[in-house]
Amino acid sequence: MSKLHVSTTINGEPAEFLCEPYDTMLDALRGPLGLTGSKEGCASGDCGACSIMLDDRLVCSCLMLSAEAEGHDIRTIEGMAKGEHLHPLQQKFLEMAALQCGICTSGMLVASDALLQKNPRPSEEEVRFWLAGNLCRCTGYDKIVRAVLETAADMREQGIREFRQ
Amino acid sequence: MTDIQYLSPRTLDEAISAFAAAGSAARIMAGGTDLLVQMRSGAVRPGLIVDIKKIAEMTTIEETAEGGFRVGAAVPGAVLAEHPRFGKVWPGVLEAVNLIGSTQVQGRASAGGNLCNGSPAGDSVPAMIAAGAIVTLQGPNGRREMPVENVPAGPGRTNLLPGEILVSFTLPPRPKGSSDAYLRMIPRTEMDIAVVGVGVSLTLKDGVCTTARVGLGAVAPTVLLVEAAAKALIGSKLDDAALNAAASACSAACRPIDDKRGTIAYRTKVAGVLLKRTAAIAAQRAAGGN
Numbered sequence: 001m002s003k004l005h006v007s008t009t010i011n012g013e014p015a016e017f018l019c020e021p022y023d024t025m026l027d028a029l030r031g032p033l034g035l036t037g038s039k040e041g042c043a044s045g046d047c048g049a050c051s052i053m054l055d056d057r058l059v060c061s062c063l064m065l066s067a068e069a070e071g072h073d074i075r076t077i078e079g080m081a082k083g084e085h086l087h088p089l090q091q092k093f094l095e096m097a098a099l100q101c102g103i104c105t106s107g108m109l110v111a112s113d114a115l116l117q118k119n120p121r122p123s124e125e126e127v128r129f130w131l132a133g134n135l136c137r138c139t140g141y142d143k144i145v146r147a148v149l150e151t152a153a154d155m156r157e158q159g160i161r162e163f164r165q
Numbered sequence: 166m167t168d169i170q171y172l173s174p175r176t177l178d179e180a181i182s183a184f185a186a187a188g189s190a191a192r193i194m195a196g197g198t199d200l201l202v203q204m205r206s207g208a209v210r211p212g213l214i215v216d217i218k219k220i221a222e223m224t225t226i227e228e229t230a231e232g233g234f235r236v237g238a239a240v241p242g243a244v245l246a247e248h249p250r251f252g253k254v255w256p257g258v259l260e261a262v263n264l265i266g267s268t269q270v271q272g273r274a275s276a277g278g279n280l281c282n283g284s285p286a287g288d289s290v291p292a293m294i295a296a297g298a299i300v301t302l303q304g305p306n307g308r309r310e311m312p313v314e315n316v317p318a319g320p321g322r323t324n325l326l327p328g329e330i331l332v333s334f335t336l337p338p339r340p341k342g343s344s345d346a347y348l349r350m351i352p353r354t355e356m357d358i359a360v361v362g363v364g365v366s367l368t369l370k371d372g373v374c375t376t377a378r379v380g381l382g383a384v385a386p387t388v389l390l391v392e393a394a395a396k397a398l399i400g401s402k403l404d405d406a407a408l409n410a411a412a413s414a415c416s417a418a419c420r421p422i423d424d425k426r427g428t429i430a431y432r433t434k435v436a437g438v439l440l441k442r443t444a445a446i447a448a449q450r451a452a453g454g455n
Contacts, residue, residue, distance in 0.1 A: 021169045022169045022204065022214075043204045043205055044205060044206075044268065045201075045202060045267075047265075050265065051269055052253075057241075057272040058269050058272050060273075061200070063197055063198050063270070064197060064201075065171060065194075065197065065216070067173070067216075068173070068216060096191070111268065111269070123179055123342060128180070129268075130268050132355050132356050133266065133268050133269045133356065134267075139285050158193075
């Protein structure tokens, strides 16, 4: 069977790729699109390492067929920094050592960004619930949660509503 | 996995003709949060995937002329949560739908998928049963309606006919003094599969329960409507005697399995305990105490 041709938008840029009907969006990102920032942890929607934004909604790219991207807007970890200028969440994760091995980090960042866009003033409990679908086996989550809360406070103080390419 | 075809029709008629023509090898995809996991594990090898998310009727929430709600089968939990009125009228249905999976899963997973996946532990199902939801099905022979409790046929099986697609849920209008609630028991704090799930919907008038429905999940091959529990609540002021009788009715309805999350004895007892707690929350909401 011939491959499907998909036209979509990735990180604000038009993109096209070929895929098999059963390929996931994560397969397409990491394969033909060469965007390997999204990670495959469990491939069953449990770990959140493949988190992306689909039309401004947080989803697991392993639970989405790549063919579904046709005509939609996809944002990945690769679109988070502005060139060399890191997103405040990325900067804070580095400063507060909110990562160790790094496998969960892109998913954590994408999910945290989605939270702060929806709720610029989350409580610790809200951060923990929102990130319940992002598993980290290194940090024990505490540094991640603190980094998200501190970023939220900084962004409010600096009047940053949205940070995007 | 070879020779899979992916279709994303814009109309229900196209979806049904493709789905019916492909026979048992075809799978409907709403959010895909169960289907893609089953494909990945090799449990399901569909020849055709029909993605229904481009069909407007299946992705919209409408308030009906009678004052009820019609929720498209593929509406994701996160979208239902953002509706300005749904959660005020049906807080129990909303909390049940929103218990399915993580934030990421909520962006995709739908009540229609949860029901058609046929899990006895699907969280939205007891709440939909308690709500008295009616599902609209459409197949090669036209449309029909069915009470939601008649959809599950056993673990992983439904009473949909070949070629039939679940289109929407219709929830009835709410008389004053009505509310609902859903509670589930899980060994973890969050993100787990129900050991027991209870949905209660009721109406109070001057402190007396005038209508009630009880849905009970994860304790039998299908989610159950427990009419005996509802009967014990109706006509009472939800006093201890009535709640104990309803709890006993829930425990008596259980035909659970033993597994790593709960034993038969545990599930049977917890079904009664949860009934009391869920009814108390529904009653508090119905009385206006949120």
